[in-house]
Amino acid sequence: DEDGGAGIKSGKKKGGPAYAGGLVLEPKKGLYDKFVLMLDFNSLYPSIIQEYNICFTTVARQLADPADLSAAPPGPQLPEPCLGGPAGPNAAVLPQVIRKLVQRRREVKNMMKTEQNPARRDQLDLRQQALKLTANSVYGCLGFSASRFYARPLAELVTLQGREILQSTVDLAQGTLGLDVIYGDTDSIMINTKCTNMQEVTAMGTKLKREVNRRYKLLEIEVDGIYKSMLLLKKKKYAALKVETATDGSGGLITVMEMKGLDIVRRDWSPLAKREGNHALDLILSGRAAEDVVGDIHESLRKCRADLVAGAVGMDQFIITKQLTKRPEDYPDAANQAHVQVALRLRDAGKREGCNAGETVPYVIALKTESPAEDIASGRASNQSGGGKGLADRAYHPDEVAAEGSGLKVDLHYYLTQQVHPVVTRLCQPIEGTDAAHIADCLGLDPTKFHAQVVGGGNNPDEDDDLLAPATALDDDERFKRxxxxxxxxxxxxxxxxxxxxxxxxxxxxxxxxxxxxxTTPGETIAPSPPAAAAPTSPTTATAGDEDATAAAATTAAxxxxxxxxxxxxxxxxxxxxxxxxxxxxxxxxxxxxxxxxALRSDDELAPAETRNVSLRTAGEGADRPSGAAVEPGTLPGDPKCQGVMAKVxxxxxxxxxxxxxxxxxxxxxxxxxxxxxxxxxxxxxxxxxxxxxxxxxxxxxxxxxxxxxxxxxxxxxxxxx
Structure with missing residues (x-):
């Protein structure tokens, strides 16, 4: 499987993509309680190189205009088909190298089927994975500017063909076969089958696979997974129950939770938030009636609030971890970084762990207060630590909070408003019967301070994260940091x-x-220029007129x-x-x-189109609109090949x-x-x-x-x- 990213620029500064990467379709967000089918191209980019005989020796490239180095050279064109077919003996060098790697991997996988020794089988598995990684890395070498095989036109041509192949597959599935494609990313597509019969789903996948594969000689698409239910939130963010064969040899089917890009898999969220998020996700994907699911989620959140106030939640549930990317003293904004402040205190205390570059720092958000837990959870407690009100000023190592006589108490209001509430609200966004205000009410928070629904559809994920919590619940440093x-x-x-x-x-x-x-520096001082010194005169030669002129000059200078x-x-x-x-x-x-x-900018991460022109294109469907609904003018990019929704920068x-x-x-x-x-x-x-x-x-x-x-x-x- 390939990343859809574009070429990587060398150097320390992060820049935009050097060229367009893989195609990422705008997802049809929502909860799907019928089977969802995922199909995936096998080794898409290596297969494209072989299918179209793309090589240094076959693709005609033009040098950039030396008079205008900023202008990109014309885009490359596909080479002529090679005699004897893509995998024939007349294939170019690069396709032949990839073909040999693929053949060797196929041989190793065949050896694995007959190998009885578990240790030897593991060795063969590592070997086939290494061969797969090497074959897939060929494209990466073409697009990496620091690689000895760097050839941007070739990499650009590969991704261009990848986008066209995926788009043609979507058109085939939707137009010819009448299937509902709900998402696509680089080399895979997801289809809402709208049925609950496993045999029908399998037949549907087989038919689409046959229709796609007959178009190509080497490119192959396979059924990568069948999901019993799926919660599709946004690009590269979904959770689903994948149907797999039981490992006990019974031949039965089981479901396994698969998550990608969700908050609950990131470590900068507390275990408390992950626990509540996982529980809500289990309920959402349970297949039960929506009313029952919403009721159980609300009841779980009420219990979470009650447990926090009663002190029934252990310290380990509040610990947030974040890695130091550099030495703590090297952070220019250390005062605003919670984990950096904790690391600096650890270093001052003579500790050696958790205060060096590359290490992970655990911390808890706490207050120094004598207020009861109910007041803390409601946000009525005041911090008596003497520090600021920012998040970094309230971050402490777990040992500091647990120390006897510290006077520190966990900031329950923070964990309710900025940990549990955002995670659960984001997961429940497509679910009818609940919203951010209802969830806030279940957590004992003021529902009027929260947005009626989670903000979405923008192109700034950081801003969306901020808007999940009410403005009054955010620290000033967090709310106004941009x-x-x-x-x-x-x-x-x-x-x-x-x-x-x-x-x-x-x-x-x-x-x-x-x-x-x-x-404070010599170059910054502003001082009047000193008066010009009068020309020295000799007492013996000076006249009355000279003395008058000198006096007048001195007066003027003063x-x-x-x-x-x-x-x-x-x-x-x-x-x-x-x-x-x-x-x-x-x-x-x-x-x-x-x-x-x-300007308007598309939320497509791989090819973000930016323009000040309002497009009147309305073809297709919006991200948040039901099938067949009209799309509001100005929300789609002017280029039909560009994906995403346009939003104001x-x-x-x-x-x-x-x-x-x-x-x-x-x-x-x-x-x-x-x-x-x-x-x-x-x-x-x-x-x-x-x-x-x-x-x-x-x-x-x-x-x-x-x-x-x-x-x-x-x-x-x-x-x-x-």
């Missing part, structure tokens, strides 16, 4: 405004918060120095309230302009979050409300009246725009009818 800073400009230069919270906490001087920071000093002083003076309000208006207009001029949610971020930086009342009541008096004293008035004027200016935001308000008359 927002641009508020940049202010004065005559002395531009600077990023630290925010009113930094003033109230004492991290920034309130009198200087609206002025650029003082220069005046110029005073003017320059005054100008620099004025430039470095803090912004006035009206100046700050105007600059905030400009920043808001820039953000709004960026939203309206944003800068979404409405991203724009609103950016504007709220500006308000968060400016609003003193909001910042004070987030502080413990006992600290508010000292915080108010740190905010000078002049700065407070300037921030107030800027906040008022920003609120004028926010009040006009259609994203901010819900029109109930349009929602429920006048």
């Amino acid at each position: 927002c641009a800073p508020l940049t202010l400009r004065t005559g002395a230069g531009a600077f990023s405004f630290a925010g009113v919270a930094a003033i109230l906490s004492g991290a920034v001087d309130g009198n200087a918060a609206l002025a650029p920071p003082p220069a 005046t110029a120095a005073k003017v320059a000093t005054a100008a620099i002083t004025a430039a470095a003076r803090p912004l006035s309230g009206h100046a700050l309000a105007n600059q905030v208006r400009l920043a808001v207009r820039t953000a709004i302009s960026g939203y309206y001029s944003t 800068t979404s409405e949610a991203a724009l609103y979050t950016q504007l709220v971020h500006f308000r968060r930086l400016l609003s003193a009342p909001d910042a004070l409300a987030k502080m413990p009541e006992k600290d508010r008096g000292a915080a108010r004293a740190r905010l000078p009246p002049g700065t407070a008035e300037a921030l107030r004027l800027a906040t008022v200016a920003l609120d004028e725009t926010l009040a006009r935001s259609a994203y901010r308000w819900i029109d109930l008359s349009a929602l429920y009818g006048a």
Whole structure:
């Protein structure tokens, strides 16, 4: 099986794909309770090289224009068919090499069938896998720029043929045979058989296999799996019960859970979230009535909440693990990385494990509080650790939490809102009878703070993950981590405004918060030029006129120095309230302009099309629309060969979050409300009246725009009818 990826660029920086990779069809998301059939091409890319005789010696390639090195050379064309057929003696060098590898692997697999010694059979199995990997790696060598066999036109030609072969297979299945193709990825397709009879499913697969294979001489498609039920969430993310033959020799059939790309197989989710996700998945794929499944999921979540509050969940269920990709001190944003902060504390404590590059760091999100578990789970507990409110400030090693006298308690609210809720909500997205609000209610959370349904269809998985949790449940560092800073400009230069919270906490001087920071290096200082030195005169030759001229020059130089000093002083003076309000208006207009001029991008990871033109193409079916439903114009790429759904690079949610971020930086009342009541008096004293008035004027200016935001308000008359 091949990856659908494009060529890999050398170097440390990650770039986009050098050319289009494999074809990935837009999935028809949903729960399928009838048999799903998967067919897979055997060694697609090596077979394409043999089928079309693709080689360094057969494909005509053109050099790039030396006058324009940025322009790609024309695409390669398929070579003429070789005499004697693809596998004949006249095949080119590269196809012959692959053919020998395939033949040797076939011989080894035949030896495995008659081998009785288990140890010897394992050796043969490793050998056939190595031969398969070597044959499949031939394409990888063609597309890898650091390979000695690098030939991008050949690799591009192979993937082009792969896309056309998969698309023609889909057209054959849907058009000629009338089958329902629900997903396809590089070398495989999934078909909703809409039947529960195993013999009918097998016959359906055999018929499609026969029709596809008769088109080619070497390419072969096989039935790769039959699934009793499947939950298809998005590209490369699904869970299914695969039908397999029992290993006890009885000849019976059993089902085995198969998962790909789901949150519950990633290690950056806690065992608690994985446990609840697995239980929900078992119920969803059980084949029972939807009402019973939803009821059991809701009851399981209520029990999860009750167990957390009762302290019936062990510490091991809260541990999140993440690997260090470099030394902890080498992270430029270590303050915002939970596992890095824990690793730094381990190193300071003299520990040797869990604080080196390549090692995995376990951590638990906890609070230092005396509040009862019910208040913690409801989000009413305050953190008394003295640190910040960010996730990294609340991350501790499990031993730190379990230490006697630590005063640390597991942050149950975090695990409910940002661990259990997102995982279960994503799995239940296609299930009728429940949504994010219902799931939040079962977990004892405020359902009004959650989205009515999981956000999907975008092209930013990180943003989708954030939107699974309510904005009020996210830490400020998490919610606004992708927002641009508020940049202010004065005559002395531009600077990023630290925010009113930094003033109230004492991290920034309130009198200087609206002025650029003082220069710290010689190249940054701004000072008036010294007055020009007067030309020396000889006492014996000086005249009265010369003395008058010298005095006038000195007076002019002194005046110029005073003017320059005054100008620099004025430039470095803090912004006035009206100046700050105007600059905030400009920043808001820039953000709004960026939203309206944003491009559309396809969510196809392998060939993301990006354009500012709105396509009116409506052929095909949308990702979230039932079969036969019309597709909204503008959601499909203009190129019919490009897959995916078009979405704005800068979404409405991203724009609103950016504007709220500006308000968060400016609003003193909001910042004070987030502080413990006992600290508010000292915080108010740190905010000078002049700065407070300037921030107030800027906040008022920003609120004028926010009040006009259609994203901010819900029109109930349009929602429920006048």
